[in-house]
Each structure stands twice: as C-alpha cells, then as structure tokens.
Amino acid sequence: MAWNEPGGNNNDPWKNRGGRDQGPPDLDEVFKKFFDKLGFGGGKKPSGKGFGGIGAGLIAGILVVIWFISGFYTVKEAERGVVLRFGEFSHFVEPGLRWKPTFVDSVETVNVRSIRTMPSSGFMLTEDENVVRVDMEIQYRVIEPFKYTFAVDDPDGSLRHALDSAIRYVVGHSRMDDVLTRGREQTRQRVFEELTGIVTPYDMGIDVLEVNFKDARPPEEVKASFDDAIAAQEDEQRFIREAEAYAREIEPTARGRVNRMGQEAEAYKQQVILKARGEVARFEELLPQYAAAPQVTRQRLYLEALEEIYSKTSKVMVDTDGTGNMMYLPLDKILERQGVSGGLPLVPSNALEGVRGTTQSNQSGNSSQNSGRTSSRFSDGRN
Structure with missing residues (x-):
C-alpha cells in the first residue's frame, strides 16, 4: 500500500519516526554544508585543518587538466x-x-589545396555603345596562408571587386561583335591579364589559375535581332570556309592543266622542229637528184603532189577535149544516193575510160606547164 493512500497509513518519508514533520530537504542548506567542508564557506570550518587546501589544489588541478586538454x-x-x-x-x-x-x-x-571558384556577371557597355550581359568565372587557390589571412581585410571580397573591374574594363574597350562571337577567346585572355595586373600589387597570397568565359548575350528585348546577326556572321564564316575548300580543291586541277598544256606545247615544239629538220634532210637528199635530172625530178614531184591531193577528195573535175566545158562528177553524192559504202559508183565503163583519158591528157598538159614553172623556180633558186 502506498504511503499516501487513505486508511490511516502514516508512512510519510518526510516525517521522522518521532512523528515530527520536517518537510523536504533544503537544497541551499545542502550546498552550503558542501562548500563549508571544502573551506570556501563563511561558517565554521570543519575540524580537519588541511582539508580546505586539499580542495583548492584539487580544483586547480582539474582546471589545469581541462586547460591542457583544450589545447x-x-x-x-x-x-x-x-x-x-x-x-x-x-x-x-x-x-x-x-x-x-x-x-x-x-x-x-x-585550405591551400582546394581550387576555389568565384563567378561574376552583369550588364556592361561596350566600346560601340551596346549593352551586353557577360558571365565569367575564375578559379584560384591560396598559396601563402599568412598573406591570405592578414594582407587584406577581406581577400575574397577584394578579389571579387578586382574581377568585376577587370571584366568591365575589357568589355568597355571591346566591340560588341568581338564579345559575342569571334573575339571571345581574346576577351577572356585580356580579362585574365587585367585581373592578374590588379591583384599582384595587393600581394594577397592567392594564385589566379583560370578565367572561364561562361556566357555573353544581348538584352532580352533585342535578342532576336542579335540572333539573326550572329546567324548571318556564322553563314559568312561558313561560306568563307567552303570557298577556301573549293579553292584548295580546284587549284591542283588548274595546276595540272597548266603543266599538261606546257608539256603539250613543248611536244608540239619538238614535233615542228623535228618535222622541219626532216624536210631539210629530205630536200638535201633530193637536191643531188634534181641536179642530175631536173626534168624527171620535177615530173615525179608533181605527180606525187597530185596523188596526195586527189587521194583526199571525192570530187573529180573533167575537161572534155574541144568543147571548152568542164564536167563535174560528184562521187560523194553518187555514193550516198546509191547506198554504196566503199568502192566505186556504178557508171558505164566508157564514161570511166573517157574520164581516165581526159584526166591523163589534162595531167600531161598541166605537168608540162607545171614543169616549166618548177624548172624556172629551181633554176632561180640555183642561180
């Protein structure tokens, strides 16, 4: 049964056995008695004379241990x-x-090993008075901890201000097309050089490793027009590359044609020279024969020339005796009309005999005339 249940149970723990109600213990009284025993209280000291000194030494030792461990x-x-x-x-x-x-x-x-990053972005005015938004990021690390800690009040903040200043200076001295398109690498390199020049005098104990060009774009209000301009510039570069590729492709062909024409010209030159030399050699061989028999030589030359000429034509001119008329036989037309491929046309034998006799008489007369002309020409040449 619990001590506080009804029914006359008088087992209250706060009452002594004599029936006196003493209540719960007073904590102030407990702590006072404890400090009196240690020698810090203002009351009556305990009977042991060295107990207070031992307590103070114990506390001092504990404090020393705590101080040592905290180090x-x-x-x-x-x-x-x-x-x-x-x-x-x-x-x-x-x-x-x-x-x-x-x-x-x-x-x-x-931390001297980790690579730290610091971004920077904002709208900036270019040299040609256009507004662009540029986003860049740098990578750096600490190389001298003492300078990084005490050289400047806020090294990261100082580096951020230096980065903003370098970007704005470079963009302000660049044209918009260079920042947005073909000059991005030059812009990044210039920002790196400008930032290094700003940070070096401060001697902050940091080393700027890299500057990354993340993005550069025009304001949203004019972005469509800028996209069209950039597309046109890209098309221009593409056309230039295609033209250069075509030039590289066509140039070897042109050079080959030039070399071939040069070789053909050289071959024609050699051909003409050799042919002329052959004619000279032939004339030199013919000259002694002509000197020995001029009439026969002229006749043979004339007949060879006519043979060469008439062998290349299909037209025959016939001069009939005593009439003064010229008869023309179009052998090519006769062959086409009769459908003969190769061979002679179907004409009467007497006609052919007349043509042959007339041709021979004409050739004899013409040979006598030409012989006279040839004789006079060779005689003139010999004289």
Missing part, C-alpha cells in the same frame, strides 16, 4: 595553420594533431 587541435591534410601568439604571428604548422597553449596561442587554418 589539442587538428590541422587537416589540405590545410596549413597560422599560429598567433597574443595576436602576433608566430609560425606555421603542418597537418596533423597539434597542441597550443589556450589563451596564449590562436590558430587560423587555411
């Missing part, structure tokens, strides 16, 4: 520690478990 700290692998003794730089610490006297030294840890 342990860890520097991570990618970090370096800058130790300050009473606020003044003392030394650097390498990664690992370290100890420092608390309240005397303080440690600032700086």
Whole structure:
C-alpha cells in the first residue's frame, strides 16, 4: 500500500519516526554544508585543518587538466595553420594533431589545396555603345596562408571587386561583335591579364589559375535581332570556309592543266622542229637528184603532189577535149544516193575510160606547164 493512500497509513518519508514533520530537504542548506567542508564557506570550518587546501589544489588541478586538454587541435591534410601568439604571428604548422597553449596561442587554418571558384556577371557597355550581359568565372587557390589571412581585410571580397573591374574594363574597350562571337577567346585572355595586373600589387597570397568565359548575350528585348546577326556572321564564316575548300580543291586541277598544256606545247615544239629538220634532210637528199635530172625530178614531184591531193577528195573535175566545158562528177553524192559504202559508183565503163583519158591528157598538159614553172623556180633558186 502506498504511503499516501487513505486508511490511516502514516508512512510519510518526510516525517521522522518521532512523528515530527520536517518537510523536504533544503537544497541551499545542502550546498552550503558542501562548500563549508571544502573551506570556501563563511561558517565554521570543519575540524580537519588541511582539508580546505586539499580542495583548492584539487580544483586547480582539474582546471589545469581541462586547460591542457583544450589545447589539442587538428590541422587537416589540405590545410596549413597560422599560429598567433597574443595576436602576433608566430609560425606555421603542418597537418596533423597539434597542441597550443589556450589563451596564449590562436590558430587560423587555411585550405591551400582546394581550387576555389568565384563567378561574376552583369550588364556592361561596350566600346560601340551596346549593352551586353557577360558571365565569367575564375578559379584560384591560396598559396601563402599568412598573406591570405592578414594582407587584406577581406581577400575574397577584394578579389571579387578586382574581377568585376577587370571584366568591365575589357568589355568597355571591346566591340560588341568581338564579345559575342569571334573575339571571345581574346576577351577572356585580356580579362585574365587585367585581373592578374590588379591583384599582384595587393600581394594577397592567392594564385589566379583560370578565367572561364561562361556566357555573353544581348538584352532580352533585342535578342532576336542579335540572333539573326550572329546567324548571318556564322553563314559568312561558313561560306568563307567552303570557298577556301573549293579553292584548295580546284587549284591542283588548274595546276595540272597548266603543266599538261606546257608539256603539250613543248611536244608540239619538238614535233615542228623535228618535222622541219626532216624536210631539210629530205630536200638535201633530193637536191643531188634534181641536179642530175631536173626534168624527171620535177615530173615525179608533181605527180606525187597530185596523188596526195586527189587521194583526199571525192570530187573529180573533167575537161572534155574541144568543147571548152568542164564536167563535174560528184562521187560523194553518187555514193550516198546509191547506198554504196566503199568502192566505186556504178557508171558505164566508157564514161570511166573517157574520164581516165581526159584526166591523163589534162595531167600531161598541166605537168608540162607545171614543169616549166618548177624548172624556172629551181633554176632561180640555183642561180
């Protein structure tokens, strides 16, 4: 049965066995008695004379242990520690478990291995008074922890202001087409050089590794027109590349034709020279024969010339005796009309005999005339 249930149970734990109601214990009284025992109270000291000194030493030892334990700290692998003794730089610490006297030294840890990024963007005015939005990003890392911590008040903020200044300076001295299209790489390189020139005098202990050109675009209100202009510029570059490719393709062909024409001209030259030399050699061989028998030689030359001429034509001219008329036999038309491919036309034999006799008489008369002309020509040449 519980002590406070009805029925006359008097097992109240706060009452002594004599029946006196003493209530719950007073906490103030408990703590007062405890501190009196340790020697810190203002009341009557305990009978042991050395107990107060032992308590103070125990507390002091505990505090020393706590102070010593609180001095342990860890520097991570990618970090370096800058130790300050009473606020003044003392030394650097390498990664690992370290100890420092608390309240005397303080440690600032700086990550020197990670690559940090910092973006920057905004609307900017170009040299030709156009507005573009440029987005860039830099990558950097800390190389000197002490300078990064104490050279400037806010190194990241200072670097951000320097980046904004470099971008605006370069864009302000560039044309819009260069920033948006073909000059992006030059713009990025110029921003990198300008940023390096701004940051170097501050000696902030950082190294700018790279500047990335993320985006450059015109305002949304005129974006459609700028897209058309950029497309036209891209078409221009494409046409230029196609023209250059066509030039590279057609140039070897033209050079080959030039070489072939040169070789043909050289071959024709050699042919004409050799033919002329052959004619000269033939004339030199014919000259002694002509000197020995001029009449016979002229007649043979005449007959060979007529044979060569008449062998290349299909027309025959016949001069009939005593009439003064010229008869023309179109052998080519006769062959076409009769459908004969090769061979002689079907004409009477007496007609052919008349043609042959007439031709021979004409050839004899013409040969005598030509012989006279040839004789006079060779005689003139010999004289």
